């Protein structure tokens with residue numbers, strides 16, 4: 001704890017010394033950007049402008065939660081769902097979808113940055129991000145990988161010496177809510193990687209509800225490293241006395257150390273049945289629920 005408090009003190013001092021005018025920060029709600037935002041607020045108060053982009057690809061209730069947790073700051077929420085849906089229209093290839101989300105994110109963020117006319121950018125880059133981008137690995141993974149076209153006079157990275165578990169310690173010391181300090185990974189391109197094929201509003205609505213159910217049932221009980229629901233396609237089913245062509249939802253829950261490899265969790269039959277009955281019961285257009293038992297490799301954790 002002493003080390004953590006010392007880190008916080010030094011980081012706040014450093015931010016104070018290096019920033020004397022407004023600075024923007026891309027806030028995703030993940031632990032890294034959240035910690036960077038709180039440290040910056042402690043240092044420079046209203047001068048930090050966290051920008052949160054509601055892509056429409058977020059989990060249930062996320063935007064509202066951001067407002068609750070960070071609303072005391074000079075927070076800007078940008079509602080950009082239409083731009084993301086437009087950018088994704090007709091795209092079915094996983095890499096094209098990722099690229100479309102990444103580029104749209106950067107464009108939306110830049111439009112806002114221009115309006116605010118800030119010369120400084122604060123980023124929640126952590127130590128492994130630096131290693132990964134220097135090594136050229138996973139470059140597409142960081143949708144928050146700004147800046148691109150906009151020129152910033154200064155880029156400040158207050159947590160770039162920390163590993164993930166250290167960031168979580170700092171988050172706890174800063175009294176960020178548990179759900180942020182303990183948050184499981186969530187991919188930058190959001191729910192778009194949990195929909196096979198084209199992303200539409202209908203599918204997003206279904207997969208968002210299914211993800212919420214899976215998290216409600218598993219996060220506290222089985223404490224998976226990561227858990228999710230993905231929409232695979234359609235299959236026939238019977239609901240009431242009607243045959244339907246309904247969505248097939250895959251549930252995934254994995255144990256892992258770092259996401260590089262993963263093992264499927266051995267859930268109980270009882271919890272699997274409960275998840276199935278909630279998903280098919282609460283989402284009328286879902287006909288089928290399956291549990292993914294593939295390890296990584298050969299499968300990845302996300303579906304796309």
Ligand code: XMP
Pocket residue numbers: 098140141142143185186187188189193226259260296299300301302303304
């Ligand atoms: P995969 O699916 O490659 O995922 O086994 C490994 C871990 O990385 C997350 N992931 C992403 N994170 N941008 C991110 O920021 C991405 O494009 C992305 N794709 C996957 C995934 O959720 C898992 O934790």
